[in-house]
Amino acid sequence: MDAEAIKRSLEGSGLRCTPQRYAVMAFLMEHTRHPTAAEIFEAVNRVDPRSSRATTYNNLRDLVQAGLVREVAVEGRAARFDAKGMRHHHFICDRCGNVEDMEWYDVPRPPSRALGKRILRECELIFRGHCTKCAPRHASR
């Protein structure tokens, strides 16, 4: 993990590199398991207890707005966060709610007829089903 690189990417997006913001970003880069805000808050605070819940949420919001982090909404569960490294799609497990990365491949754009006057920022492909852990228990429930 290159501390300098994190600092540069924060500042390149017009965000100061504060200790709390750095900690959130570094945690997301080390943990690609798509943690929730609560998990990030807890983990960051365990290392250095000078950080409040509000700051974690504020920083996550800022990082998402800056385009450095992606937020993934999951039905009925807390949102999950993901440092944008390599491009990838997401697989969401119906059963345990975990979010996993899926190899990237190009998605066909919608025909402009369908788009109308809307302005498209991105296309996202979400796969749903049972993850490797939950697949064997597929029948139950």
Place this chain on the structure above:
Amino acid sequence: MDAEAIKRSLEGSGLRCTPQRYAVMAFLMEHTRHPTAAEIFEAVNRVDPRSSRATTYNNLRDLVQAGLVREVAVEGRAARFDAKGMRHHHFICDRCGNVEDMEWYDVPRPPSRALGKRILRECELIFRGHCTKCAPRHASR
């Protein structure tokens, strides 16, 4: 709106056609604007005030499980619901959070190498950007 058809589709999925459940389903079929649970509860109750919040949520859960309704999670906002009629994709507005239907087209499946031991149920394509209403105000954040 064919009341008999709704009744049949509920019963075909093993769900009793109760007045409350019928009302939720009928409302979703009439309103394709992807209402939130709170909006559905309010609307259904305005017509016939014998319905509780819990029942609305229970029925939405049952309808989603039965595959008659789709739930769309939106970051930072309440989930939205959508009777599954014609197949379609979704466009979510970054600005106002509204969910709109987009003409359906086939999505390439992931290579089985990427899928591994996961069991795929569905692929969902989500477009993001600014909707027709919000596009003109594009500059102002």
Place this chain on the structure above:
DNA sequence: TGAACGATTTAGATTATATCTAATGTGATA
């Protein structure tokens, strides 16, 4: 240096969303 100002952080309250509980009601069937 230090005054000033905007950005950031904080603890805790608040809001928003969704689920749970325990009691009650309903309808099909025997």
Place this chain on the structure above:
DNA sequence: TATCACATTAGATATAATCTAAATCGTTCA
């Protein structure tokens, strides 16, 4: 009619996220 599973209810509770107002930090620049 008695029974049983399914449904519903009001309100409490849980969970997720945001807001508030005060304090602090960093940077700029006189």
